Amino acid sequence: MEENFNIVLVEPEIPQNTGNIARLCACAGCNLYIAGKPGFLMTDKYMKRSGLDYWDKLNLIKIDTLDELIDNNKKSNFYFLTTKSEKRYTDIKFKKSDFLVFGPETRGLNKELLKKYSENAITIPMKDDTRSLNLSNSVAIVTYEAIRQNGLL
Numbered sequence: 001m002e003e004n005f006n007i008v009l010v011e012p013e014i015p016q017n018t019g020n021i022a023r024l025c026a027c028a029g030c031n032l033y034i035a036g037k038p039g040f041l042m043t044d045k046y047m048k049r050s051g052l053d054y055w056d057k058l059n060l061i062k063i064d065t066l067d068e069l070i071d072n073n074k075k076s077n078f079y080f081l082t083t084k085s086e087k088r089y090t091d092i093k094f095k096k097s098d099f100l101v102f103g104p105e106t107r108g109l110n111k112e113l114l115k116k117y118s119e120n121a122i123t124i125p126m127k128d129d130t131r132s133l134n135l136s137n138s139v140a141i142v143t144y145e146a147i148r149q150n151g152l153l
Helices: 015-028 045-050 066-071 111-116 135-149
Strands: 006-010 031-035 059-063 078-081 099-102
Touching: 006 015, 006 066, 006 135, 015 031, 015 135, 031 066, 059 066, 078 135, 099 135
Parallel strands: 006 031, 006 099, 031 059, 078 099
Antiparallel strands: none
């Protein structure tokens, strides 16, 4: 497998977001990992439609758990996106083999995981009176910052 950025969706819940992210990964040359059980069927028509005709250009990997992925990639950096961190994504120097991990739309990554990897928990800054960005927008923001830093595309 070519060394690329790796986007990880943990138990995604909204098929259209996953389809949009799949399309982004195909266009940006990133691998897309689905960790755990999605809240929809991977054949969902809304997911397929959101991804348009990019599915054959996507390296999609389904894994049972995030822990399994971390255990199998010990030499790589994992960054965990959350609204519960003060460290900005722009403070990170990303490398092509990094994994960018995003949680489910309605609940985000679990507190135990964020506590365990607190040094690698990062956020996208927002106004104080707002709750969160759309998942596919968040993935796009951080992915393209990583690509920009590495002079890719």
